[in-house]
Amino acid sequence: MDDVLEIAGRRFSSRLVLGTGGAANLSVLERALLASETELTTVSLRRADTSGGPGVLDLLRRLGVGTLPNTAGCRSAAEAVLTARLAREALDTNWVKLEVVADEDTLLPDPFETLEAAERLVADGFTVLAYTNDDPVLARRLEDAGCAAVMPLGSPIGSGLGIRNPHNIELIVHRSSVPVVLDAGIGTASDAALAMELGCAAVLLATSVTRADEPERMARAMRDAVRAGREARLAGRIPRRFWARASSPAVEGAG
């Protein structure tokens, strides 16, 4: 297919980025990753002697899925920069999903710390994909700072509330010259389709698949939804009309 996603010169034929968080075990994760046909997935960096183990990297290597380390859990620019540097060392990639959240209840991005971290990481040679609020001004500032992609949330991480402010997402898409990846808040397939219909270049999701009753099946649904939404976007939807417009020819001489 010619319609490829390009981020920082790297090309992807899948527009779905499936995060690895929340999967009950590696076998469930493997089946979901395969069903999703994703080519890029997120991982986190944690202390080596705690739960998780080294298995996930081996799995991703075996499946040929690219790793996108995130800075999840960081609350300040300084923490995020150190975590990104550690991830670069551990995973041999200069790509990073920058995520700096303000508090544990909302997990909403801290705009000030996110922007500062983005500037420092770009200066340090990172390819930064920045998780951000659905704020067109902040998205623009992150792009100006040199981020390779901006990733606005649809709603808070793990909430499954979908896209709460579709118009803001459209505004971000309209003004952005880097790919816009809808990240966080996807609950079900129609949310992912909507993100693509609004013009997003890709969708990043995890919880809605990994914590679904049937993760593999939901991964397939998301794959298809992202494709359908993308096709609809490219096809060009009809304008909304207040009044009906007959789709059959008028009846002549009737009555």
Add this chain to the structure above:
Amino acid sequence: MRVLINGHAHELAEPCTVAAAVTAVGAPERGTAVALDGDLVPRAEWARTELTPDARLEVLTAVQGG
């Protein structure tokens, strides 16, 4: 010598390098990164970076997330 690795106290024989400490906690060399007292130690320097008493070492690896 007492050092703090991932928040836990470890008693290690002197002299002790970062490489030895990584082995001590059973972390694989591949896919692992180390911070010493808050600063990244590149892998190439693990073997020649000696720890001082009460050093704080973070040994990190990739896990499911995001």
